[in-house]
Amino acid sequence: MTLLAALAVLVPLLAAAAGLLLGRRVPPGAVAVGAAVCSVLAILVAVLADPARVVETSALLTPTGTIPVTVGVRIDGLSATVAVMVALVSLAIQVYSIGYLRGGVRYPSFAALVSLFTAAMLTVVLSADLLVTYVGWEVMGICSYFLIGHHWERPASTAAAVKSFLMTRFGDVGFLFGIFVLGTAAGSFRITDVLAAVPAMSSGTLLAAGLLVTLGVVGKSAQFPLHSWLPDAMAGPAPVSALIHAATMVAAGAYLVALLFPVFLAAPVALDVLAVLAVVSMVGAALAALAVDDLKRVLAYSTISQLSLMFAALAAGGRTAAVAHLLAHAAFKALLFLGAGAVFLAVGSTLMTRMGGLRRSMPVTFATMTVGFAALAGIPPTSGFFSKDAIVTVAEHAATGTAPPVAATTAWLVLVGVLVTVALTAAYTTRAWLRTFFGPGPAVAEAPAIMRWPLVALAVPALLLGLGLLWSVSLRPDLSSAVLSVALTGFGAGAVYLAWRRDPAADPADLLGRARPVLATAGHTDDLYERTVARAVLRLADAVVGVDDRVVGRAVTGAGRNARRLGSAMRLTQNGNPQFYLTGLLAGVLLIAVGVVVLS
Secondary structure: OHHHHHHHHHHHHHHHHHHHHHHHHOOHHHHHHHHHHHHHHHHHHHHHHOOOOOEEEEEEEEOOOOOOEEEEEEEOHHHHHHHHHHHHHHHHHHHHHHHHOOOOOOHHHHHHHHHHHHHHHHHHHHEOEHHHHHHHHHHHHHHHHHHHOOOOOOHHHHHHHHHHHHHHHHHHHHHHHHHHHHHHHHOOOEHHHHHHHHHHOOHHHHHHHHHHHHHHHHHHOOOOOOOOHHHHHHHOOHHHHHHHHHHOOHHHHHHHHHHOHHHHHOOHHHHHHHHHHHHHHHHHHHHHHHHOOEHHHHHHHHHHHHHHHHHHHHHOOOHHHHHHHHHHHHHHHHHHHHHHHHHHHHHOOOEHHHOOOHHHHOHHHHHHHHHHHHHHHOOOOOHHHHHHHHHHHHHHHHHHOOOOOOOHHHHHHHHHHHHHHHHHHHHHHHHHHHHHHOOOOOOOOOOOHHHHHHHHHHHHHHHHHHHHHHHHOOOOOOHHHHHHHHHHHHHHHHHHHHHHHHOOOOOHHHHHOOHHHHHHOOOOHHHHHHHHHHHHHHHHHHHHHHHHHHHHHHHHHHHHHHHHHHHHHHHOOOOOOHHHHHHHHHHHHHHHHHHHHHHO
């Protein structure tokens, strides 16, 4: 079982190496898709072999003299489920990319990087050691930099790649130190040992570890205040957006909190911080999605908001609900991003002002994206309905219960934030659906068959996964929360529909008035960072350059000048006169003799 899981990681890693080293000398599409298929089969066989048992194998990497570092695989219900999701979505993306990047000279490197990205995410999910988990975590960051900047000739792409790299690296420092705190306290970096040692750790240790890990999660999952890199990452190709936003990278943050959930339960202050950040992120990102005109940026802000729902569920004690929404979100968000890519190739733009009426010329894309939008909005019986209803139920129980895992005020804040987000999600989803596929618009061609099949394949779990979650994880809907969730969904969708019906050519977001530009930029977050953080960093950089020039540079220059002066002085003794040399030798012998006599 563990051998198969390790094989699931190694196969895409080898495919990435072959693609990067051999390029077009091997068929990149066949290698990438074949590796993805092998990875899916290996994980499925490993899971089906014994789905209920926790299996772990590890080997000492190298003696460190202190805390050992091990390499191994750890499979339990959580890691197995998420690994299957990662492998399946990555397979769909690899197949879709063949059509999306058809004829592109950079496709071989793109396919190889997607394979490497998949291997890194599977490392995060299946690793038995936190330090090895961190290696996969960082490799994902490197791959995201290259994939977002795939079109490096475009300034927007390179800027977005650099921005995502820097902002996520800032958070990763916190995650690394959080690992150090947990490993030092437990005497081991093995995940099993760390979780077993949580009851014996001091409250201060747990709080420090929880806050540091939260910092890493906030950066990787684009939560406030490190959220602004994710919308800009839309400069990358649509398959990259689907990969980063659905199955990997940003989802890794929610998985990590679920994995280390006992640490957060033992550090309620850290859980309070996570809850507050989640509420701010979910409402703020939903409002931004309601205001922007770019379809991919709508989906990007939606990703931030939906991840916040997962963190809110975790803060309320609903680990199962959070994981269920993680799985459902992977299916419908990958579907929506790939559908947006098909629309972009047809229309030539991601701006919704240039779309409309596409349901007639792109019927497959319309049908599949309709399923995705319905799941995102939480309309029954899609997967999003069941998982979102579970989150509403968890938040309601935490707010009205007697012993919530967070403070009572925080629990009520989470409940209100979740309910507001449910209505806003239905509103921006309905707006995007109507403006893309209804009203007046251009006549275009449907996407190629190789791009349509992944859409159809992803539409199946987006529609039916909720029923599987009911059976597999006992995700039972609560009647009162379900009614409330559906009512809020209907209110948000209905309000936007009525506004659109008045003038199908107009944008319902115009009703936001002067607030729209503020909401579309998430409160001018980037401008604020430009005026504060960016200026402070530039001033610090100027100061460092000044110190380098005035202190280090002068010291080096001075050392060189002194060496030249000393060389010039020594040069005087080398005049080529043998008599001068002999006189110097005799004078030296005389001085030595005199010294010996005096000292003796």
